[in-house]
Amino acid sequence: MDDRVVAPLDRGEVRLEMAWGGICGSDLHFYRDGGVGASIVRNPMVLGHELSGIVCEIADDVEGFKPGDPVAIHPARLCGECLECRNGRNNLCRNVRFLGSAALNPHCDGGFRRYMTVQQGQLRHLPAGLDLEAAALTEPLAVVLHAINRAGPIEGRSVLVQGAGPIGVLLVAALRLKNAGRIxxxxxxxxxxxxxxxxxxxxxxxxxxxxPEEEFDVVFEATGVAAALASAITRTRRGGVLAQVGIFAPGPVSAPLSLIVSREIDFRGCWRFDAEFDEALALLAEHKQQLTGLVTHKFDLPDCLEAFHAASDRKTASKVLLRLNA
Known part of the structure; x- marks a missing residue:
């Protein structure tokens, strides 16, 4: 365990007692491999970006939150100045400080700890009926909702989801709620x-x-495995949409790109989320039972190594949660 100094609050800041955190695939890569894609861990870093907590202290200028408020935490702190931010593509902010990410140096510590300080704008009140444990699923569900938005109209369409990890099964649940046809x-x-x-x-x-040998209106490639891209392209019908959700390792990926041309397949990258975070909160409050079925394990924070070991075994685990205030 690593003890860190708790600094006084600056303007607009809120201190949280952390409640729950979900272990993401990127957390596993940072832990096991020392990096995700081009994001390499160069200094000690706290992991965790799928988070909920309770407000315990606010700066003098903070309004709308008070100690004791349960909250979900949007992990992205935007620069507000780059071309993408100015054009409303907030999820593509090139200077974003994203919790638990080594994309920039110094790294941005995440929330797998007892207390954390964030900007007021990163907090969301929990809707009535949504508990802190379920609220830790807001971030991955927001990723899923953004991918569906990128794919376009989904109602009644046939859909293939390649990869049934936590993101894949949340895709399935959200697609069902949005009235997709065959999934x-x-x-x-x-x-x-x-x-x-x-x-x-x-x-x-x-x-x-x-x-399955047939073709689908929409394909979500959620494995991030380079070899899976060829089958995803092959299974996308003429004029269909292929939404790439899984993140490939850096470097070239071999795929039958001629089919993208001859079939006029729309190949769309899907990166994080923006306003979908608020939609995810609302959906979790309304459909908690349907959207929390992927949680297979829960561990206390002192048992985090055991939790990461469990989360690494896809034969026995899906979403693993950490109880951060234990």
Whole structure:
């Protein structure tokens, strides 16, 4: 454990007692591999960006929040000045300080700790009926909602979700809530497919032995495995949409790009989220039971190493939560 000095609050800042945090795939990569893509850990860094907490102290100029308020935490602190911010593409801010990220140096510490200080603008009150544990799923659900928005109209359309990890199964659940037609989930492991079925998949295929042969209106590639891109392109119908949600490792990726041309496939990258964070909160409050079925393990913060070990085994775990105030 690492003790850090608690600095006095600056203008617009709020101190939180942390409640729950979800372990993300990027947290696992930072822990196991020392980096995610081009983001390399160069100095000690606190992980965690899927977070909820309770307000315990506010700066003198903060309004709208008071000690004791339960909150969800938007992990992005935008610069507000780059071209992307000025054009309303906040999720693409090139100078963003994102909790638990090594994209910039000095790194931006995350929330897997007892107390944390953030800007008031990063906090959201919890809707009535939403508890702090479920609120820790707001961030990954926001990622999913942004990907669906990038894919375009979804109602009644046939959809393939490649990869039934936490993001994949949340995609399935959100697609069901948004009235998609046939929803097919694929994965190499049985547990993720069982969870996907429970969260609304019409069909679940274990691609270790078989794969749906037909084409789909929309394909969400949620594995980030380079070899999976070829099958995602092949399974996207003419005039369809391929939404890339999984993050590839740096470097070239081999794929049948001629099919993107000849089929006029729209290949759309999906990066984080913006206003979808607020939509995710509302959906969690209204459909908590349907959207929390991916949580398989809960650990106390002192047991974080055991939690990371569990989260690394996709045959036995999906979303792993840390109880941060234990």
């Amino acid at each position: 097919v989930a694929t994965d190499l492991n049985e547990l993720p497919l069982e969870i996907a079925t429970g969260m609304g998949a019409t069909e679940a295929w274990n691609t270790a032995s078989s794969f």
